[in-house]
Amino acid sequence: MEQHRNVYIKSATQISLQEPLSERWLESPVWPKDRYVRSQNPDFRSWLSPLESRRMGNLMRRALATSLSALAAATIEMPGAIVTGTGLGAIENTEIFLDQLCREGEECRRPTHFMQSTHNTVGSLVAIHTKCHAYNTTYSHKSVSFDSALLDAFLQLRRGITSTALVMGNDELTPSYFNILTKAGYVGLPGQVPAAEASVAMVLAAEDPQEALCRIDDVGLAYGALRIDALPSEFDAVMVGYNGALANDTAYDRLLAALPTKRPVLHYKHLFGECYSASALGLYASAHVLAQGVAPAMLRRDDGDGALEVRRLLFLNHSGAKNFSWVLMSRPENKEL
Amino acid sequence: MKDLVTELKEKTIAVLNLDEMKPEDIGNDDPLFGDGLGLDSIDALELIVMLEKEYGIKIKDTSAGKDIFKSMNTMASFVEANRVK
Amino acid sequence: MEEPIVITGAGIVSAIGLGKAATLTSLLGGRTGVGPVKYLRTAHTEFPVGEVKLSDDEMKSMLGIDREPTTRAALMGMLALREALDEADLLYNTECGRRALLSGITVGGMDKSEQHYLDYIENDTANEYILTHDCGATTEMMADRFSGFGMVTSISTACSSAANAIIMGAELIKSGRTDIAVAGGTECITKFHLNGFNSLMILSREQCRPFDRRRAGLNLGEGAAFLVLETASSARRRGVRALAALCGYGNACDAFHQTASSEDGEGSFLAMRKALASAGLEPADIGYVNAHGTGTPNNDLSESRALRRVFGAAMPPVSSTKGLTGHTTSASGAVEATICLLALRHGFLPANYGWREPMEEGVRPVVTVTPAQLRHVMCNSFGFGGNDSCLILSENV
Known part of the structure; x- marks a missing residue:
């Protein structure tokens, strides 16, 4: 296996x-x-x-x-x-x-x-x-x-x-x-x-952490529904694709509400816009956030303000609230802050 | 004949998006494919479409393109001999 | 040692029939499904095509679909899926493990887009079809027709799409991401790609003749096919019969040209070699090759050279079945894998319909249906962009 x-x-x-x-x-x-x-x-x-x-x-x-x-x-x-x-x-x-x-x-x-x-x-x-x-x-x-x-x-x-x-x-x-x-x-x-x-x-x-932006710990696709409570729970922020459209955002609200522990929420589409490959920009942004270990305040969607230290991130994406994907990513070992 | 060659050069540049080229950059006997201008089989198909649209010439066999599109001069002779408009 | 991946169900629809039984009859009888265009509304009646002999409405009524917007590719896909799922005892039994749907598709919902495109721009009466244009929409229509899929995605590598979907399916099982992968592809003929292939001047005005000296291009076909893949132990646990094993596969890129194959067939050569290596087989173990064999001058020469590079003088029997089905494009990898499955299980070599004269440097294909005890068969699918893939199916042991 x-x-x-x-x-x-x-x-x-x-x-x-x-x-x-x-x-x-x-x-x-x-x-x-x-x-x-x-x-x-x-x-x-x-x-x-x-x-x-x-x-x-x-x-x-x-x-x-x-x-x-x-x-x-x-x-x-x-x-x-x-x-x-x-x-x-x-x-x-x-x-x-x-x-x-x-x-x-x-x-x-x-x-x-x-x-x-x-x-x-x-x-x-x-x-x-x-x-x-x-x-x-x-x-x-x-x-x-x-x-x-x-x-x-x-x-x-x-x-x-x-x-x-x-x-x-x-x-x-x-x-x-x-x-x-x-x-x-x-x-x-x-x-x-x-x-x-x-x-x-x-x-x-x-197996090549030299100069890496981040490590990808896991990737998954789920059709119909995403059991977010079944995912690994060790992460200190969630990156999601809020885009201002009700149906799209409600699906993220539901996912976040189902998290066993509340975490700071980051978003990216307000900076990059919406398209079928928007998640690629979201993952790109997440990788660079992890590389510098800090999410700038403009990426924060939660109540907190100021930059947020991030070592491990859960990236969530969905298509029509029907097809879901998630990526767990973290700062590489050699990049301790 | 000379005018037709220039006309064909202009049309070739336009249809193949050879944006940075001018008609005088292409020699009348320069090979268009391979080591010459560097065109390929898709360009040949585009030129076939161009000859049909502009001169009413229908080419059904792609292998004929090899001889027709050897150079601007061969293309011009072919158009001269076969054009219907 | 990885556990073998077995095939426990297969479904097919193409110009030569709906279902495996009808397909087998056509294969054994050498009956082509290629003929004058009937269902597609096109000005290009000069090109023979391999259409599925059912209208959208007929398929809808067979499936019990009423008025919801559905693409032709989705309808054909549902017919093939229904047969595959039923055979693998998955149609009504949705509680037996995680299952994924991987579908190869390229023109997607273009059949509807080309009918309604001007309406999208100028009016607002057919907007329900806008979001059925993309590849994923057709796949999700199929997934939603049959419950139980926990992972759904679409692969689009032109004419090797379905083969790559089957490869992804096997990889998902091997990496423990799913228990069952239902993989294949679907594609309907559209005016869009009929005109597109015509612009590339690779459509034949006659019945196509793969590997023939006077071959003059391909005949477009359409269809869908899906295979149910799982591990041998999963099949045993579920008490379903393994029809054959998917014992190897390879994907390589020709990296030569967007539409043409390289002269020496490097990409297809590498794909076949990778497939043999992953199956742990020698070239001499292969008892039959279902070639990509489209009937274009370029493909058949390039593929013949690649086959010679792989097999040398000991060329196994080779045939292209595209003279029967037409080129089913994105679905061809799964349509032809299903034909290979039938050849394995019923012990015969399918014939290369339309062949008359040998071509220079070409393989000499099987021209009449021949009984044969087959153990390992190879199935080639090559796409535009040099996306070349090869599958190896083996008798179940």
Whole structure:
């Protein structure tokens, strides 16, 4: 059965509405005000020649920039696995193809848009770029897409099947798809955090705490209901995805109420917005909070004020109050405060 | 013939998003694929779509692309000989 | 030594039939389900397709579904799941261990999106379908149809999605995360990917001919299949029959191109090698290979080269069954694993429908259904982006 190799997050990078490829948001965040905020793109020429990027939309450029940055930060050239999560995949290309199909009929469609509409485009792109023939897969399941990818990588590392893994979460949002998702009541509700985009890459490694941001102690997915009282209870804060929408927030209220012991509550979507890969940004933020051992006051959702010392964190996420995920993570042993 | 070559260069740059290139950067006999401009099989498919839309030329067999898209000059000769608009 | 993973149930629907019995009859009789398009409303009637011979309404009535928004992929998936769960004694028995559902899917609810997309933008009358667009929505419709799933997720690696779902299912069992994994995939034909494959110029205007010299592309198919996986001891404890073992699998990336396979088939070669290693088998142990064999010039050459690199001169019997089912894309890994299961249990080599002439450097496939005592069979599934996977099924010992 399960061997117990320790799993660490060696590096974690993001492109979001905050300053890209940076942790500056921990000190001076962007406070988003609109209902829909797109990511800030870095200058992609550091990673891609114009010839290489000629067919790539935002999603692919961002995925490549975050993953190559994460690999460089972890000083790993080629990961032992590439596992990707995305809720909608390359929705920009999908929409262009779909829109033309619906408006102009079935003639002469452009292959590039179709080719990049599949959800595994990103995982494949990074593999091609790093010439990585290792295990490569993609999860696409609403708001637990990244969480599913994380679980897959975690289990492989834990069981010694691989010793490093690149785990990604990527979603983009076009203006028209924002409008469509608003009609469906997923984003854009009054009082809700902005609809946003997310590109996150992290490098995980087994038995390698050197310079790690944090250790991942466990990851789980639960469908239907999450028995939070059955989870390990040694943690000193909970990170959740409140987003200002009643149904979403009520599900977190219920989970927190079921905790055997009350703990300080942290949140992140007020800074990063909502999208199907938002949990990847939440986990990224949690990893950096643990790396510095302190959650800044702006992440606190509870009554307490001021920065909060954090050594062990429970990360909770859900999709439609139906599909739940949790991650238990802690400061690595060599990073005692 | 010269004008058609320039026109094709402009259209190729546009359809393949070769943003930072100008028509004069592509030599008339430069190889477009492999070591030349570095285009690949998907670019060939995009060019096939472009020829159909712009010149009404239908190409049903992708392997024909290899000869047609050797260089801007070969593409221009093919368009000249086969265009219906 | 890890405990063997066994298959205790399987369900299938494709162009060659609903259920394993009908599928077996079509396989043994060499009857193709590929033909002129009938159910999909498309202008592209020049491309033969392998449609499931049931309308959405017919499937809904078979399943007792009334008016709630349901995708075609979900309907086919429910039919396949029902058969698989029933065989494994899980349909009415929801209290026998933790169970997970892993489904491979790519175009998801696109069948509804392409009908209602302009309405989403311009009107507000079909909004209930907006949130059925994504992959996860179809999977959850299926999960909610059958109670008892405590873990549910979707895998999307294009045409190897279902194979990767089966691999994830086995991994979840081996790591103690679930007792039972129901894994496979579902995909319906949509105008979206019919036009997409057409834009890549890889659709054949005739019946497809995998591994034939004059092969001219693939025929799109659709369908769903799911396998019930658990440990041998779990099957014994529950008193259900193990139909076969899932004794090995491999996943590797070609890392070559977004849609084309490399010339030497590096990714598929590595996937087959990994599968053999994880099963503890030698190439000579494999009695049959169900090839990915789509019928495109590129895939069949690349796969033939990869097969030669794995098996050398001692090539086992190989066939592609896509001439019968069409290419069921995201579902193909599970559809063809179920075909392999039938081949193992009923002792025959499925035929490579549509083949006439050998291709240069190509494998020479099995062309007539042949009786064979099989112990280990290999099933290849390769996806866009070079996501290549391979499963090995073995007779149960």
